[in-house]
Amino acid sequence: xxxxxxxxxxxxxxxxxxxxxxxxxxxxxxxxxxxxxxxxxxxxxxxxxxxxxxxxxxxxxxxxxxxxxxxxxxxxxxxxxxxxxxxxxxxxxxxxxxxxxxxxxxxxxxxxxxxxxxxxxxxxxxxxxxxxxxxxxxxxxxxxxxxxxxxxxxxxxxxxxxxxxxxxxxxxxxxxxxxxxxxxxxxxxxxxxxxxxxxxxxxxxxxxxxxxxxxxxxxxxxxxxxxxxxxxxxxxxxxxxxxxxxxxxxxxxxxxxxxxxxxxxxxxxxxxxxx
Amino acid sequence: xxxxxxxxxxxxxxxxxxxxxxxxxxxxxxxxxxxxxxxxxxxxxxxxxxxxxxxxxxxxxxxxxxxxxxxxxxxxxxxxxxxxxxxxxxxxxxxxxxxxxxxxxxxxxxxxxxxxxxxxxxxxxxxxxxxxxxxxxxxxxxxxxxxxxxxxxxxxxxxxxxxxxxxxxxxxxxxxxxxxxxxxxxxxxxxxxxxxxxxxxxxxxxxxxxxxxxxxxxxxxxxxxxxxxxxxxxxxxxxxxxxxxxxxxxxxxxxxxxxxxxxxxxxxxxxxxxxxxxxxxxxxxxxxx
Ligand SMILES: Nc1ncnc2c1ncn2[C@@H]1O[C@H](COP(=O)(O)OP(=O)(O)OP(=O)(O)O)[C@@H](O)[C@H]1O
Ligand SMILES: [Mg+2]
Numbered sequence: 001x002x003x004x005x006x007x008x009x010x011x012x013x014x015x016x017x018x019x020x021x022x023x024x025x026x027x028x029x030x031x032x033x034x035x036x037x038x039x040x041x042x043x044x045x046x047x048x049x050x051x052x053x054x055x056x057x058x059x060x061x062x063x064x065x066x067x068x069x070x071x072x073x074x075x076x077x078x079x080x081x082x083x084x085x086x087x088x089x090x091x092x093x094x095x096x097x098x099x100x101x102x103x104x105x106x107x108x109x110x111x112x113x114x115x116x117x118x119x120x121x122x123x124x125x126x127x128x129x130x131x132x133x134x135x136x137x138x139x140x141x142x143x144x145x146x147x148x149x150x151x152x153x154x155x156x157x158x159x160x161x162x163x164x165x166x167x168x169x170x171x172x173x174x175x176x177x178x179x180x181x182x183x184x185x186x187x188x189x190x191x192x193x194x195x196x197x198x199x200x201x202x203x204x205x206x207x208x209x210x211x212x213x214x215x216x217x218x219x220x221x222x223x224x225x226x227x228x229x230x231x232x233x234x235x236x237x238x239x240x241x242x243x244x245x246x247x248x249x250x251x252x253x254x255x256x257x258x259x260x261x262x263x264x265x266x267x268x269x270x271x272x273x274x275x
Numbered sequence: 276x277x278x279x280x281x282x283x284x285x286x287x288x289x290x291x292x293x294x295x296x297x298x299x300x301x302x303x304x305x306x307x308x309x310x311x312x313x314x315x316x317x318x319x320x321x322x323x324x325x326x327x328x329x330x331x332x333x334x335x336x337x338x339x340x341x342x343x344x345x346x347x348x349x350x351x352x353x354x355x356x357x358x359x360x361x362x363x364x365x366x367x368x369x370x371x372x373x374x375x376x377x378x379x380x381x382x383x384x385x386x387x388x389x390x391x392x393x394x395x396x397x398x399x400x401x402x403x404x405x406x407x408x409x410x411x412x413x414x415x416x417x418x419x420x421x422x423x424x425x426x427x428x429x430x431x432x433x434x435x436x437x438x439x440x441x442x443x444x445x446x447x448x449x450x451x452x453x454x455x456x457x458x459x460x461x462x463x464x465x466x467x468x469x470x471x472x473x474x475x476x477x478x479x480x481x482x483x484x485x486x487x488x489x490x491x492x493x494x495x496x497x498x499x500x501x502x503x504x505x506x507x508x509x510x511x512x513x514x515x516x517x518x519x520x521x522x523x524x525x526x527x528x529x530x531x532x533x534x535x536x537x538x539x540x541x542x543x544x545x546x547x548x549x550x551x552x553x554x555x556x557x558x559x560x561x562x563x564x
Contacts, residue, residue: 074468094470100557108560109483118479122470152563195424 019088022173024050024073029082029230041231042068045082048225048234052173055200055207055244057217059265060227060235061273066210067102069232070176073208074099081107086174094122097174104159104181106151112138112162113147119169132194137165141195157188161195168199175200175207182212193219194249198201201244214266218242218258219249226268228275235272238265289350302489339530346536348517351519361531362522364514373504373516374561376432382502385493388444388474391473397481399477400491402452413445430511442503443496448493454485461466470539486556501543 043065050056058066071077075091086096106115116134125133138144141161147152150185151162160180167175181189197220199246200207211217212220217224221242226236240261242252252258285450290484327333333344340506351361360366378564391409395402417438424434458481466480505517512518519534554561 076464076468093467095466097468099465099468101461101465101468105461107462107465107480107562109486109558118466120468121471122475124470150559152560167467213396264484 007214010055010057015261020052021087022052023085023087024056024070024174024208025050025083025085026073027083027085028252029072029079029084031072031077032080033068043072043227043232044079046190046233048237050206050208050223052206053204055197055220055222057211057224057226058208058227059212059214059217059269060211060232061269062212064227064228064229064273067178067228070099070178070208070210073097073174073177080145089187090122094100094170096172097176098170098172100160100163100167100175100177100180102178102180104151104163105157106159106162106166108150108152109189110151111147112149112154115151115162115166116169119166123170137168140168140199141165142191155186159193160184161192164192164196164199168203171203173205175205177207177209179210181216190249192249196220197249198246214262214269215253217265218261224265226265226272228272235275236265236268237238238268300358311450313558332411336527336529339434339533343455344530346534347528348534351534353533358519359390360514361519364519364532366516366519366538369514369516369519370542372514373539375498375510376435376507376515377497377504380436381443381497384440384443384500385447385496387440388447388452388492388496389443391448392485393455393477393481395448395452396455396458396485397477402456404453404552409448412441413449417442417506418509419421421506425510434510435504435507435515436506439500445498446495447489447492451485451489454488455481458484483560487558490554490558492548494554497546498543498551501539501546504539513535526549 026046026048028044029046031042033042034041048056058069060066068077072079073086073091073096075084075086075093075096084091085258090098097179107118110118113134116137117130117191120130120133121127134147135144138147141164143158143161143165146158151159154162160183164177164180167177180196181192182193196207196209199205207220209217209220211220218240221240224236224238224240225234226238227233228235238261242255242257242261295466324341328335328338332338339347348366351357351366353365354360360368364372379459391405395405410426420441421438424437428434428437462480462484466476471479505520508515508517509521513522516535516538520532520539523531523535524530
């Protein structure tokens with residue numbers, strides 16, 4: 001568990017501390033790919049401020065620039081216009097945030113354990129602490145006992161969980177997840193959603209999570225942002241007033257508020273895509 | 276055990292034995308196929324050879340009978356009438372000396388190839404700079420530059436080892452360059468997202484992801500070095516298996532020439548087999564990136 005438990009950002013706080021660890025600020029950001037006549041505007045202009053501890057879910061039609069937005073926050077791209085700030089500074093890969101990509105992107109020449117250990121080494125964890133931290137990370141994603149497996153021998157869901165464990169190793173105060181569960185079956189997906197919800201809540205991290213599913217968005221998010229179709233801009237910015245503490249997942253999913261919010265998001269996504 | 280191939284899983288018949296153990300009849304049949312077939316063809320070859328030699332179509336100098344070659348093999352392998360092997364060195368020693376040259380030469384060439392490959396694969400302009408030269412070098416038959424090496428380096432070990440190094444270098448450089456340039460960008464990004472430095476990325480992503488291709492290049496390189504062996508030992512090659520072949524050829528000693536050729540071929544087969552096994556053990560992730 002993170003030594004620096006960040007308290008959940010109180011939605012009521014008037015002033016958002018934009019230099020707090022894990023906070024994200026996107027200021028008038030536009031991003032274009034290519035140059036000259038081949039230019040293509042992928043996102044923007046977008047203004048977003050994500051206080052530390054928030055679980056922000058990005059939803060929008062395919063190609064509206066969700067991944068691009070995450071890549072900007074991770075520091076893999078620099079905005080064509082505007083500025084991105086993570087924890088008050090310009091983001092750089094490996095410093096700004098832990099990233100879970102759409103595909104697991106595990107290193108096939110390493111075992112499950114080797115993948116985690118590499119992340120621990122890059123995070124600057126001393127070697128003596130690896131076994132303990134590794135066990136902790138694997139337990140957190142429910143993968144005890146798979147340490148010695150080759151990463152191509154385990155199932156797709158297990159691979160994605162290794163990727164999540166790996167992204168958690170550095171204990172970045174910010175976690176970026178790009179449709180991490182898109183390719184999974186419903187059962188595994190729900191389990192992992194609960195995992196992610198629990199992990200971020202317990203460690204108080206900020207999360208930006210991309211999905212196509214309104215259901216997933218409402219279940220995970222403390223706030224949902226719906227993007228318009230390409231180039232993506234903010235179409236709807238919706239706080240989710242559902243309880244964030246330990247709640248029964250089944251009960252939450254079955255509640256009337258949940259159904260209403262899901263319908264609202266679903267409707268907004270369709271409207272934004274049609275506009 | 277090594278001859279048991281990994282056959283595509285046979286459709287299990289209804290009364291199949293528990294999985295893990297192959298039906299005995301099937302196992303016997305594959306064993307037969309993989310041992311008896313090569314042995315049978317070898318035997319047939321020997322018979323045809325014997326028949327050809329016995330027919331005296333060509334003189335014995337041109338086509339010596341198998342028994343003569345066998346005698347030559349025994350001669351060069353042992354001390355007989357006070358003469359040790361061929362020219363004072365036994366066959367196995369000739370082979371050992373040549374293998375050492377190959378190890379040194381190909382080793383140097385392979386090391387240089389890996390370094391150049393890494394550099395050329397990562398730095399675009401280095402690739403543009405060196406690639407034409409390497410392609411040029413690759414198309415040259417080793418004999419073409421051997422004379423030059425003799426002029427420059429004399430007739431001792433240096434030109435031989437250099438020739439083998441120059442022959443082994445291009446395949447490794449080319450395969451490593453291609454593999455490094457084709458490193459999955461997604462994995463490099465994943466490493467960087469975890470906080471890897473530039474050097475970390477090279478060591479932990481670029482090198483392992485290029486390794487399968489590089490190993491294939493190394494296998495090719497050893498093959499090229501092997502086939503350049505006789506050329507490398509053309510001048511002052513004794514002791515050395517290639518030198519032995521060359522020397523025996525000067526005296527029309529066809530049996531010893533054949534013994535040398537067979538020794539080179541068989542040792543080449545063994546080494547290739549070992550490299551192939553190394554490849555399988557060292558890069559089990561081949562094809563899984
Ligand atoms: N490297 C690139 N070069 C050029 N255009 C790109 C590049 N990456 C993305 N684009 C374009 O930018 C737009 C936004 O892409 P992005 O991947 O951010 O979409 P997305 O919202 O994540 O879509 P999806 O839901 O399908 O993953 C798309 O139209 C895409 O074609
Ligand atoms: Mg995407």
